[in-house]
Amino acid sequence: MRTLIKRALSSDSSLDTITIKGWVRTRRDSKEFSFLEMNDGSCLANIQCVADAGIPGYEDIAKMTTGAAVGITGKLVESPGKGQKWEIHATSVELIGEAPADYPLQKKGHTPEFLRSIAHLRPRANLYGAVFRMRSRMAQAVHRFFAERDFNYVHTPIITDSDCEGAGEMFRVTTLDPAKAEAQQFENDFFEKPTYLTVSGQLEGEAFATALSNIYTFGPTFRAENSNTTRHASEFWMIEPEMAFCDLQGDMDLAEEFTKYLVDDALNNSEGDLDIFARFVDKGLLERLKFVSEKPFQRVSYTEAVEILEKSGKKFDYKVEWGVNLQSEHERYLTEEHFKCPVTVYNYPKSVKPFYMRTNEPDEKGRETVTAMDVLVPGIGEIIGGAQREERMDVLQANMAAHNLSEEDYGWYLDLRKYGSCPHAGFGMGFERMLMFVTGMKNIRDVIPFARTPGSCEF
């Protein structure tokens, strides 16, 4: 029976016999014995194994090079070395799979670009193993958070016939042969109409929230935007909770609680993975995570935020004035310099937001806002965007008309307001955005197992 190295390293006591299986990170030989640093991906740490010359399997020791798969059976004993509690004194070793001399991860110091080109081997590198364990941990924490709060997980559809907010650049899904003229005839397509990859599960999530009360989605979403930045991918995962009988306050409460929960989970349970990020990726990481964990979130209206920015005396690349969307530099000024804490900005100008957000009473100057809210954290800016939804049929219809959306296409969405309508609210968190925040990784391509970006769909 094989023991994961993570379990071996956290053993309560020495063990007379243990078997680990994994991959050689390094090996050092002397005349009488060899030291093998073994890793099986269950945690960042290696376990050191001492193999005396002459034990069964030792005849293959020269082939147990970096990257080779090896099994080791022996005693788990206290390690005299520093930084490790346990090591294994092998009674036998087994070469399971060799790694020839051209194994690309033999040497350290590869560029992220090179490692992206070997994404199938990349998780064997210490840093990327840590990234993808953190990705798993955060995803499991998302489900735990919502399960603990009686939220139902809903799988909203990936293939859709609507383009949601009219957001624009979507991928088309088809079975038509593009080389044939029939490709023009959507009635010949698989779904007998044009279909696309979803950009958001929110609207369908609203249908389920107005039946089950509290729901969330967690699934892949897509953008066919031709933008090659470090923050955009064509395929990414999004978390979208939606709550019936909930207003903007309740929405902001949940968003802040959720953000802190994920950050705390990363801080409390990362089993060493955070160390590698803090040491090699981002020296300020732990400080920034603790900042979000410990500081209360400041809430400020958009109007107040604009006043603060205008009075700041700071020179921004993008000019601030009431009516424009906040840019990342503005968001970061608010959280990093002005408030020095995480900030939730609410009540944005109606003109810059989608049709489904709830319209507020005009302010004293007659300006129209909607119940949008964004959660801002240091180093990243917006990590969550949400809103209370428009539950009033007549106001929603007017908003749709203003956005040139047909009531026929959205008949089912209007039904949610026709039958037992209620105030409801939700938000979206880009999962990769959150991962970049908790790992410090600077390029979204480096937190996705196999990233899809314009011109790039490998593996």
Next chain:
Amino acid sequence: MRTLIKRALSSDSSLDTITIKGWVRTRRDSKEFSFLEMNDGSCLANIQCVADAGIPGYEDIAKMTTGAAVGITGKLVESPGKGQKWEIHATSVELIGEAPADYPLQKKGHTPEFLRSIAHLRPRANLYGAVFRMRSRMAQAVHRFFAERDFNYVHTPIITDSDCEGAGEMFRVTTLDPAKAEAQQFENDFFEKPTYLTVSGQLEGEAFATALSNIYTFGPTFRAENSNTTRHASEFWMIEPEMAFCDLQGDMDLAEEFTKYLVDDALNNSEGDLDIFARFVDKGLLERLKFVSEKPFQRVSYTEAVEILEKSGKKFDYKVEWGVNLQSEHERYLTEEHFKCPVTVYNYPKSVKPFYMRTNEPDEKGRETVTAMDVLVPGIGEIIGGAQREERMDVLQANMAAHNLSEEDYGWYLDLRKYGSCPHAGFGMGFERMLMFVTGMKNIRDVIPFARTPGSCEF
């Protein structure tokens, strides 16, 4: 502060004040008071509320019809009625959103076909609320099962440039305008090559298993098959664990443990939802679930299974002989009639299985098998299919050649055998198949929030 009805009904004690918000299921009026049966989707059960004439909000009572959104504040007191522990004596009621007379869910007894046509309202029906709460519970149980066993969750890509097993019917993903001639030129497409929706995350999962040891995927997969059956959907969710240093035995162990875990979770924690399935959908449901929960799984080789079927004296629609794939009728005979317990069949003929399964030594008759395994349960047949993978480079290359797969396309997959190759194994469970098993629902369209099938992509 609103309390979910699920929480109110499981209260330890009476409460002086409580507020619930939800939708009216039924209302009965007398001269002095009204009874409202309220449901908020948090559980199957309604809570009964008694509202005396004249309390604040009572003037709207006539508008509190089936489907209307209503808030009720009052005392939580012991109910004299049978079948319910608690009821609410209202001190005020609030009409939140009316439901006009054409609300489609007023009457019971709609056909599944009609309810599919209102999939956005369907989760408000008792049966479908229960189905989608069960879907959520099972999905959360999937993550808990793997988290408890140190498996890392991997998001394998949805958009892919490979067609996996050459399985055939895939959806194409494109940003080309089908009405233009350029559509033929893949180098002009978004990813500069033809791309598709994934049919399985297994191959990418293998890359992560050979780095992190134990991983699983849980995400949407797609088939563009033009088959309109009760068991096929074009978009469905699949769970695919993969384990390094694991053989067929370990794979079967995990598959059986996983199946029992999900069934037990449904049996132990369904908060009344199972009742509605057992009463209205499938009278034999509980018996069948207990059967899987309690009985050990029988393991039988394909060769033995064929002998049993041949000797059964049973007349099957599809003839059984060594070398053919087992049909559903054969699978059900084995589990329901012959063994009377769940059955795992292993070592299938090589000719009927994909290229990546591990080739066994030929048997005494020289017949070639691979380390495939299927888990069979009563009423459904196959619920899991898996295999130990071929880890030997030369054998894998020969299998690929026999399947006309190019080594260039699968270079990265071969790398996993070139560098530190190890025995590894995994399986796939169709999530909807499992849901049909635990709910008794007979049509896959009725366990998917918004089902996608040939010619049908609504909402």
